[in-house]
Amino acid sequence: MDHGxxxxxxxxxxxxxxxxHSGRExxxxxxxxxxxxVTKKDAGFYTLLILNRHVFxxxxxxxxxxxHTIFWTCGCHVTSAQPTIESVPPCITEGGSxxxxxxxxxxxxxxxxWFKWMTASKKLEVARYIPGRKATVWGPAYSGRETLHSDGSLLLHGVTQKDPGxxxxxxxxxxxxSEEAQIQLQVHTSHSQFCNPFTSSQLRxxxxxxxxxxxxGVVLQVHNLSENLKAFSWHKSKYRNPLQSVTQHFVHISDSTVTGGTSVIFTCISPDTDVSIRSIFNNKSMPHLGRMTLSPTKCGLRIDPVRREDAxxxxxxxxxxxSMKTSLPVSWPR
Structure with a gap:
């Protein structure tokens, strides 16, 4: 409650x-x-608690x-639907699936x-699936009661009070x-009066x-808010997503012909977020020239028009x- x-x-x-409460909520x-x-300090876990008329x-x-500091995905904004996770059934009792x-x-x-809790530690990995090889690799958090389907869905058998979270x-x-989605799993006792799998809808x-x-600004929009509730409470967890080592990345080159010459775009493709990106030309930091335009996060570099000295x-x-990693070099012209 201290983090309410x-x-x-x-x-x-x-x-x-x-x-x-900072005065901005x-x-x-x-x-x-x-x-x-919002600021970088606002990043973290947010939890909504629903209280009934008995204040339970x-x-x-x-x-x-x-x-994020600014949104620029090297020329295009991500507009695809966000992956979400649904609990089926929405209310689970001990011993069920x-x-x-x-x-x-x-x-x-x-x-x-899949990770139990979050992706900060390999020890928390339940299972991994690689579609190209149709291979499933079980992680340290695998209990022997999980089944991972090819569509990414995870089935838990015989749930216990060790499974919530x-x-x-x-x-x-x-x-x-990369994409991430989370779900909070609750497990009720078999005689719980608050769990009716046939009428419950998952809070999301x-x-x-x-x-x-x-x-x-951002709105944390709530779906399937239960009826007959007395109050609800928002909390900010003191735990934040810790930094991990950056993933190996690579450079992609695209050419385009424009009026009066040719432009070239160098894109640094990395699955990581919240990282710093620096462009390197002939083992030196890129010079700032009027013909060069950097994307706001420096993941994209456009040279227009391109000249012989840019080779x-x-x-x-x-x-x-x-950590820090440098991509393998690419040459232009190719």
Whole structure:
């Protein structure tokens, strides 16, 4: 409760701020939370607690909010539907089975992996599936009661009180972009009065817009808010997604003919987010010339028009506070 943002009492139509309220949050009667002027410090896990008329917690939902400096995906914004996870049935009792059903998976999946909690540690990996090889590799968190389907859905058999918590699905696409989706799994006792699998709907949180950018606003929109509730409460977890070593990346070159000459675009393709990118030309940092345009995150470099002196070897360097990697060189002209 020390990390509470705000509690909304429906019977009094009253919103009460909590210690983690910064003055930029608004809690609405439909359960949604508005964050204004988001910063990097706002990234992290957000949990919604639903309280019944007896002030008991009857359901929870958790999501991880990513905050990016600026959105630029080297020439195009990501507009595809976000992968989501549905619990089937939405309410689970001990000893039963539950399917974590994946919706809107990308078509170009290179690999996918399920983690108990989050993707920060290899020890938390339940299973990994590689569609190209139709191979499943079980991880350290595999209990022997899970079944991983080819569509990415995860089936848990004979659930126990050790199974509740956050589950994360990480998807790596063939273009080396990555996607993540999370779901909060709750397990009730067999005699629980709060669990009716036939009438329950899964509580779900969706960020709008899908990607939060620094300085802008984002609404954590709530779906399937239960009826006959007394209040709900938003909390910010003190745990943040720790940095991991950056993934190997590569440079892609595309040419285009424009009026009066030819332009060339060098794109540094990395599946990682929240990293710094530096362009390297003939083993030196790229000079700043009027003919050169960098994307805001420096993942894309356009030279227009291109000249003879631009011929040479191009690389890009990707780094965060943990590690740094340099791509293999590419040459232009090819």
């Amino acid at each position: 943002i705000g509690t909304y009492f429906l019977d009094k139509n009253l919103s009460v701020p909590r210690p983690f 608004t809690v609405y009667s439909n359960g949604s939370l508005l964050l204004r002027n 917690i009857v359901s929870t939902a958790t999501m991880y909010l990513h905050v 539950v399917l974590l059903l994946v919706h809107n998976p990308p078509e170009n999946i290179k690999a996918l992996a 956050l589950y994360t699905l990480a998807i790596l696409r063939t273009d080396l972009r 949180i969706q960020p709008v817009p899908r990607y939060a950018a620094e300085g802008e 040479g070897e191009y690389k890009c360097e990707v780094s965060n506070q943990v």
